[in-house]
Amino acid sequence: MVKQTIQIFARVKPPARKQQSGIYSIDDDENLTPCLEIIIPRDLADGFVNNKRESYKFIFQRIFDQDAKQEIIFENIAKPVAESVLAGYNGTIFAYGQTGSGKTFTITGGAERYSDRGIIPRTLSYIFEQLQKDSSKIYTTHISYLEIYNECGYDLLDPRHEASRLEDLPKVTLLEDTDQNIHLKNLSLHQATNEEEALNLLFLGDTNRMIAETPMNQASTRSHCIFTIHLSSKEPGSATVRHAKLHLVDLAGSERVAKSGVGGQLLTEAKYINLSLHYLEQVIIALSEKNRSHIPYRNSMMTSVLRDSLGGNCMTTMIATLSLEKRNIDESISTCRFAQRVALIKNEAVLNEEIDPRSMIICLQKEIQELKDELALVTGEQRTEALTEAELLQLEKLITSFLEDQDPQSRLEVGADMRKIHHCFHHLKKLLNDKKILRNSTVSSEIKEPDCQEPVREEEYKKLRDLLKQRDNEINILVNMLKKEKKKTQDALHFSSVDRSEIRLVQSSPFPPGNPEGQRTSLLSAPTQSQDCSMLRNRSSLLHKKSGMREEMSLGRQEAFEIFKRDHADSVTIDDNKQILKQRFSEAKALGESINEARSKIGHLKEEITRRHIQQVALEVSENMAFPSTPGQEDRLRSQLEEEKRRYKIMFTRLKALKVEIEHLQLLMDKAKVKLQKEFEAWWAEEATHLQVNSPAVNSLDHAKPSPQSSESQQDQSQLLSSQSSGGGEAQDQGTGNVGVCALSARKVSPSPCPSPRSPEQSSTGTWLEGRTTSSVPLTGDSQTDSDILAFLKARQNILQKKCLGSN
Numbered sequence: 001m002v003k004q005t006i007q008i009f010a011r012v013k014p015p016a017r018k019q020q021s022g023i024y025s026i027d028d029d030e031n032l033t034p035c036l037e038i039i040i041p042r043d044l045a046d047g048f049v050n051n052k053r054e055s056y057k058f059i060f061q062r063i064f065d066q067d068a069k070q071e072i073i074f075e076n077i078a079k080p081v082a083e084s085v086l087a088g089y090n091g092t093i094f095a096y097g098q099t100g101s102g103k104t105f106t107i108t109g110g111a112e113r114y115s116d117r118g119i120i121p122r123t124l125s126y127i128f129e130q131l132q133k134d135s136s137k138i139y140t141t142h143i144s145y146l147e148i149y150n151e152c153g154y155d156l157l158d159p160r161h162e163a164s165r166l167e168d169l170p171k172v173t174l175l176e177d178t179d180q181n182i183h184l185k186n187l188s189l190h191q192a193t194n195e196e197e198a199l200n201l202l203f204l205g206d207t208n209r210m211i212a213e214t215p216m217n218q219a220s221t222r223s224h225c226i227f228t229i230h231l232s233s234k235e236p237g238s239a240t241v242r243h244a245k246l247h248l249v250d251l252a253g254s255e256r257v258a259k260s261g262v263g264g265q266l267l268t269e270a271k272y273i274n275l276s277l278h279y280l281e282q283v284i285i286a287l288s289e290k291n292r293s294h295i296p297y298r299n300s301m302m303t304s305v306l307r308d309s310l311g312g313n314c315m316t317t318m319i320a321t322l323s324l325e326k327r328n329i330d331e332s333i334s335t336c337r338f339a340q341r342v343a344l345i346k347n348e349a350v351l352n353e354e355i356d357p358r359s360m361i362i363c364l365q366k367e368i369q370e371l372k373d374e375l376a377l378v379t380g381e382q383r384t385e386a387l388t389e390a391e392l393l394q395l396e397k398l399i400t401s402f403l404e405d406q407d408p409q410s411r412l413e414v415g416a417d418m419r420k421i422h423h424c425f426h427h428l429k430k431l432l433n434d435k436k437i438l439r440n441s442t443v444s445s446e447i448k449e450p451d452c453q454e455p456v457r458e459e460e461y462k463k464l465r466d467l468l469k470q471r472d473n474e475i476n477i478l479v480n481m482l483k484k485e486k487k488k489t490q491d492a493l494h495f496s497s498v499d500r501s502e503i504r505l506v507q508s509s510p511f512p513p514g515n516p517e518g519q520r521t522s523l524l525s526a527p528t529q530s531q532d533c534s535m536l537r538n539r540s541s542l543l544h545k546k547s548g549m550r551e552e553m554s555l556g557r558q559e560a561f562e563i564f565k566r567d568h569a570d571s572v573t574i575d576d577n578k579q580i581l582k583q584r585f586s587e588a589k590a591l592g593e594s595i596n597e598a599r600s601k602i603g604h605l606k607e608e609i610t611r612r613h614i615q616q617v618a619l620e621v622s623e624n625m626a627f628p629s630t631p632g633q634e635d636r637l638r639s640q641l642e643e644e645k646r647r648y649k650i651m652f653t654r655l656k657a658l659k660v661e662i663e664h665l666q667l668l669m670d671k672a673k674v675k676l677q678k679e680f681e682a683w684w685a686e687e688a689t690h691l692q693v694n695s696p697a698v699n700s701l702d703h704a705k706p707s708p709q710s711s712e713s714q715q716d717q718s719q720l721l722s723s724q725s726s727g728g729g730e731a732q733d734q735g736t737g738n739v740g741v742c743a744l745s746a747r748k749v750s751p752s753p754c755p756s757p758r759s760p761e762q763s764s765t766g767t768w769l770e771g772r773t774t775s776s777v778p779l780t781g782d783s784q785t786d787s788d789i790l791a792f793l794k795a796r797q798n799i800l801q802k803k804c805l806g807s808n
């Protein structure tokens, strides 16, 4: 058992804007306990008569200032917890802090750069790396991802679900067994056999979370997310299994409301906006008070799920995330105070071992049989009828195989039947006697043998002796040769088995340049390819389904999306990541080629060394004399071989790291795309509604719909579409009099007066609907599509207007 208080760390987020100095200071003298001092600016402190304190000090295990990199956070906070999980203890890391203070950044990571990976992906990477290294145990890893919003649990990893709202995800409920253990009903567990599979699950959960988020529920701020790695380990042949869980928790924003509103005191206790955080605080207070017998875990779902992590069987770590800006001072002090209380909580972590039921059943069945046999013997329940011929034959076979078995532990199992036991003894006696007689007869014949032989001459003896000696020498040489060859084969086998698993990745090169998406599967090792493909399929269909995006976009909508994408702030990140991906792919391709070269060089060198060896030994055997080997040449070959192996290892390690980076970048890009599409859909819907509300013409379109279009108008329409899709220089077209049809249409659609000049024809026709609607606006007759077209035209016009304004 390991007794430990909850470890508390603080992380200060870099400020969004240039920070006024002097709000906090960190004292992290190595010999002292690290201390964070928050200094209240004078103007704030003066305003509160009752609270003249100007600074607050808080002690933490360690404080990470603004410049602390994600890697440092992982190494210092998460790695020790991951290590205890690998040893079989439960672990929890939770981030606590106000909205925007960096909880998600710390736990999951930033969405822009690979180096911004947070604790979850880094921990997965570390755990799978360790599992690969340890061949003494059989490990199984499962992942679950739970979101708690408004006291309801949702399974973020349900792959079948095509939810676009949080409420559509499977609901997770709590069940408590008679031993008061909490079980989560409906929370799916997914096996992950390697890092990639686990990362795909993280991506699936994050995407579900993002898609389900609406401005109303603001899931990231108001909900808690618990990503759990379930690890089981077992030694081969043993019935004991160890189970450990690692919860990585991103809590909701810890904002409070002041009890007495504006006039209230700064820094006094205030209520949480989020109810389950309020219950979490109650649990923490109860646990930190001595002699409290009742701990109110059951008040909320989150405290019930994290029951073991808080004052139970778990190694728990809290990260207080702080956004130390002037306006956040009170929230930051609340966070630190909360952490100080948490630090008082003692946990007792034990190894969670249990007996594997299947192995247990086999052991018990064997024991029962043995006991039954013993009982039959003791109670004298014996059979009297003679054994049949078949039974006797069967018994003799058993005895033969028992005698032939080299294992000293082997047993002759005949059951609790005295007839069989007696027959065994008889048969063994018979065998023994037969052997004795045989031996006697051989010895007597051996003694007689010399009598029948002629006396051998002295000379012949000498010759034979020499020949024997020579043969002995030959045999010795050959045996040595054989031993060396055997060792080499073993080495080669070992190396090639390492190679095979490693090079699988290299062999699946080449990486066709310029198509990063298509390269994803080529980077995956063979056994997981099918799984990954299905993951990818899931992922891409998720992009469409989850974002509510139609599989097929109309041309207009596509064009609007292109413009939207181009102007979106995230497009820079996506482009940057695309560039980085391209670079990484070409680096991986080059590395793959070099690795293949190194591998074939290693093969040639090995062949050369073996060939030389065989030649030399063969020469020695045939000439019956030792030839001095040429050590210079062989040493040279060997050192070349070592050098190539070293080079190979270095390149391979780099390729592996590249592979992980590429996978991660692809996930980041996928995520960014989902976000972009989601935002586009929202904007599109908003534009369409706006248009429908503002323009009576759209409503009247429904009535005009069924009129079949003339071939002329159809031609108009196709011209219109082609001009739309050619895109680009609409703004210039306006000025040349060669007005683009879209621009013209857009002017017509606009419910508000367009800033661009109207043609006399347009002025005379009045509103856009009058007269020319169906011939110049590309309507299809389908109300949904038509409203899409109109929304697009409107949006397009808005953009053009903005552009005009911008250029003016």
Ligand SMILES: Nc1ncnc2c1ncn2[C@@H]1O[C@H](COP(=O)(O)OP(=O)(O)OP(=O)(O)O)[C@@H](O)[C@H]1O
Residues within 6 Å of the ligand: 012, 013, 014, 066, 097, 098, 099, 100, 101, 102, 103, 104, 105, 106, 110, 111, 220, 221, 222, 251, 252, 253, 321
């Ligand atoms: N240490 C950091 N370094 C760089 N950027 C950071 C850091 N911490 C947070 N950020 C950035 O600050 C923003 C807010 O962070 P984040 O979303 O992690 O906050 P949060 O506490 O999870 O908020 P919420 O409670 O709303 O989920 C993000 O854009 C994030 O990338």
